[in-house]
Amino acid sequence: MSIILTAFESSPDEGRGLARDMRVRWALEEVGQAYHVRLVSFAAMKEAAHLALHPFGQIPTYEDGDLVLFETGAIVLHVAQRHPGLLPEDADARARATAWMFAALNTVEPPIVEREQSWYLEGDKPWYAERLPGLNARVRARLDPLSARLADAEWLDGAFSAADLLMVTVLRRLEGSDILEDYPTLRAYIARGEARPAYRRAFADQLAVFTASRPVG
Ligand code: GTB
Numbered sequence: 001m002s003i004i005l006t007a008f009e010s011s012p013d014e015g016r017g018l019a020r021d022m023r024v025r026w027a028l029e030e031v032g033q034a035y036h037v038r039l040v041s042f043a044a045m046k047e048a049a050h051l052a053l054h055p056f057g058q059i060p061t062y063e064d065g066d067l068v069l070f071e072t073g074a075i076v077l078h079v080a081q082r083h084p085g086l087l088p089e090d091a092d093a094r095a096r097a098t099a100w101m102f103a104a105l106n107t108v109e110p111p112i113v114e115r116e117q118s119w120y121l122e123g124d125k126p127w128y129a130e131r132l133p134g135l136n137a138r139v140r141a142r143l144d145p146l147s148a149r150l151a152d153a154e155w156l157d158g159a160f161s162a163a164d165l166l167m168v169t170v171l172r173r174l175e176g177s178d179i180l181e182d183y184p185t186l187r188a189y190i191a192r193g194e195a196r197p198a199y200r201r202a203f204a205d206q207l208a209v210f211t212a213s214r215p216v217g
Helices: 021-031 072-082 091-122 128-150 162-172 178-182 184-194 197-213
Strands: 003-008 035-040 061-064 067-070
Touching: 003 021, 003 197, 021 035, 021 072, 021 162, 021 197, 035 197, 067 072, 072 091, 072 162, 091 128, 091 162, 128 178, 128 184, 162 184, 178 184, 184 197
Parallel strands: 003 035
Antiparallel strands: 003 061, 061 067
16 A cells, blocks of 8 residues: 655746645655655646545645545644654643644644735735735734744754644745744744755655756756
8 A cells, every 4th residue: 555645746836845745745754654646737636536535626635545635734643643753652742732733734824825825916916015014914923922932942842743844834935035034943943844854855856846847958
């Protein structure tokens, strides 16, 4: 039985590892599970075969035998529950790590995505310059307490866990924006995540998809 993920055939992030398959690749690398990737085009994602795996026609999906999952939070949690290495053994510590997983996806990621999408969709509109300070403020309202809470700690709650994996991938979506310049603690936290061997393997694999899709010459 082998695990199969879906990922963009041609990712708009151009190999920067910002699409959400990166989280699942990283999780599987952390727990040492081999997987295959099926690349899908934007058109194929909206066709019946893919919609049977993902009701919203998105990537990533996860297949393992008869089990089909969508939503990266659910997939990473499933991987972390099935294999040692991404969640603490202690029940209370596991519950706290799960809370941080939800915090990454439900509390920290939404304003980051809203800011990013506003740039894509409205960046050329006359009102965008007026809207940007509000978008930035909502991102900072999450980064300020997160940075304060992390302080000198290496990871969110004890050892590295699925919560850090999700939080680092969420924060990476700000890379290249000037916002992170004000958060050295979070920049160092992201760098610690990116330095993990499992992250590097996952990143190299998704980059190889982009490199292979580029025309030669
Ligand atoms: N909540 C779902 C999850 O966590 O799995 C969200 C899944 C999702 O948004 N998938 C995106 C998708 O399939 C790809 S990752 N979009 C196509 C569609 O909805 O039709 C989001 C993403 C896309 C591109 C970049 N980028 O270019 O930097 C970053 C993130």
